[in-house]
Amino acid sequence: MKTLVVYSSKYGATKKCAQMIATELQGEVELINLLEKKPKELVKFDQVIIGASIYVGSVSKVVKSFYEENKEFLATKRLGLFLSCMEGSKIEEYIKLNFGEKEIKSLVKQIACGGILDFGKMNFFERTICKMIYKNKEGQNQEAQKITKKTVLDCLDEKAIKEFAKTMNQF
Template identity: 25%
Template sequence: MNTIVVYKTKYGATKTYAEWIANELGCEALDAKNVKIDDILKYDTIIYGGGLYAEIINGLHMLTKNMDKLKDKKIAVFTTGLTPPSCRDYYDKMVIEKNFKEGLPENVRVFNYLGKMVVSELSLVHRTALKTLKKIMQGKENPTEMERLLVELCDADGDFCDRCVIVDLIEYVRG
């Protein structure tokens, strides 16, 4: 199997998953900052991981702007974030629709994993962004269930990475 894992990370959660996946599949995991699209075209299966920031998958444009070159590849995208796996409807609507504006291509599957947010490690910009988001959500008169959940997620503090959850991605890649 000719497979590569590429990841982009700010606080290490996505790198952790990328290394678990690469270890499971016996392939390499490369930091996206050292990778150009031409470097990965020689692989048949490409796994891309990025953290979620305001519902944007960190660095995914590397793939989305090159979909024409990647149409014959098997692609797995995984995200790490605080969106619980049980919120898949929200995830499909807000994350997949936002990141795949042309629609999700048939050769791409997207997996959502819990990441980490250790408040003491966050940059000032990120801490401020989370405070602002929380204020906006709290200011809503009739918040949706998801908006209420987002207020709670702004207060998350911990490492929720879990190696067991990668089985679905591994099965998809091997299948």
């Protein structure tokens, strides 16, 4: 089985998820950062996994373009999708918004794999948005008060990532 994993990542969280998934997958795996190159010869793969992070509800342009350019072909393949984001409960909303309603049906598996908030890498506006996102997470209001410019919140869901890979391995 040959799997193509494509992703884009701004601060590294989606990259980390993609690498974890690639390690768990059986068979041949090609891991491509869409910000660095475009995959060739999609036809040689049995399944495709797309990974993206969410910024104010949206995935990156490169992920959207990859999907739009290969939409029809991808509908003929087993497709997996993982979103690195802090508000995992909104996954359906994010998929509809970024990939359209119809595509949900063609997915074998979709997950929100959690996210990483590295406040040291963010600019002022990003920090403000992320403090709000974190504050709104259930029970995190008090924790949000302690956030400094050095805070790194790693909320990746390793269990969900492993479950996702397991499903994609059931070919």
